Amino acid sequence: MKSVITSIALEQDGDVSHTRRTARLIAKVGGATSRDQIRFATAVSEIARNAVQYGKDGVAEFAFDEGHSNTHLIARVQDHGNGIHALDDLLRNRHQSHRGPGLGLSGSQKLVDAFHVDTDEAGTTIDLTLNLKTDSPVQELANAAAEALVKAAHGSPIEELAEQNRALRDALAEQQFLLREMHHRTKNNLAIIQSLALLQARQSGNEETRRALNDFTGRIQAFANAHNLLHRADDVTEVDLQTHIETLAERLRRAFDQSGVTIETKSEALTVSFDTATEIGLIVNELLTNAVKHAADKAGRADEQRCVQVIASQVGSKIRLTVKDNGPGLDNAKTVLRKSRSLGWKIVEGCVRKLNGSIEVDGTDGLAVSIEFNTHTLQ
Known part of the structure; x- marks a missing residue:
């Protein structure tokens, strides 16, 4: 079951910003985390910008769809350009310096949970999907999202910008926490491997084997050291x-x-x-x-x-x-x-x-x- 929420005409740069705000707000109504709101809004806005710049004109449509196992938020961006050439290469990010139709496809694909492109000389249609964790009926979500959009339209642009900044800060803080935890766990796992190698070296009766294992533990420590520094650093990058x-x-x-x-x-x-x-x-x-x-x-x-x-x-x-x-x-x-x-x-x-x-x-x-x-x- 699919329930359409709203559509946005894509004709000028201001429409891209409007599409980004709409994507974030609808994702928020759907119960998405701050991080998921940001990644979905970023992906949709990149595709919308590509449609405005190279697709002559287009439209962005948002809808909730009830799947077999969970609810999806789908943004469909359509344009009337001349299509995207070398699509497979673009999606594999082989064109590092690409400029023109298809710009941002590879990055946007990585930000969403599902990504589908249909393109020919008559234009391009791209579906971007965000998986949601909610038990609410899609029609109820669509109504709530429509009400939120009406309310936002009468709100202060400054308040909306402040809300986006808060969401971005929350997403960044969460990402840094996850990266720091990843480095911590990797460091611990490397320490276990290093301890096992040292134990094996001590038990070996062959001097050449002991030297090789000792050298091996030094190389493990060289890896672990970088993980340890990032775990403790303010900047985890x-x-x-x-x-x-x-x-x-x-x-x-x-x-x-x-x-x-x-x-x-x-x-x-x-x-x-x-x-x-x-x-x-x-x-x-x-x-x-x-x-x-x-x-x-x-x-x-x-x-x-x-x-x-x-x-x-x-x-x-x-x-x-x-x-x-x-x-x-x-x-x-x-x-x-x-x-x-x-x-x-x-x-x-x-x-x-x-x-x-x-x-x-x-x-x-x-x-x-x-x-x-x-x-x-x-x-």
């Missing part, structure tokens, strides 16, 4: 690079406490995305571990202080990360490392590729490995 590097270095200081090697960190106050932070964590873990082991195994005079440094700084639009030691160095360092079968070096190269970065190796005065990357080009 960015990681403090300075704290991230120092935390990793401190763990290795404790692990190599008897090596006699000093670990120093020098980092500018920089922030990076979570995905970038995990790659950097693995890079720092591998390079720092290898540098400390190398310095400890090849210690020189008793009075010579062996030191490994980790330096992170902003260089133009990129970040430069360097791990270097004051050891004897390495002839043809880049060639030797590339030809080595070291899993650690393969991990470093793989992480750098994901960052779209570059590697420089200098073995003339100790061994220094420098990586430059742009934080906005992670694959």
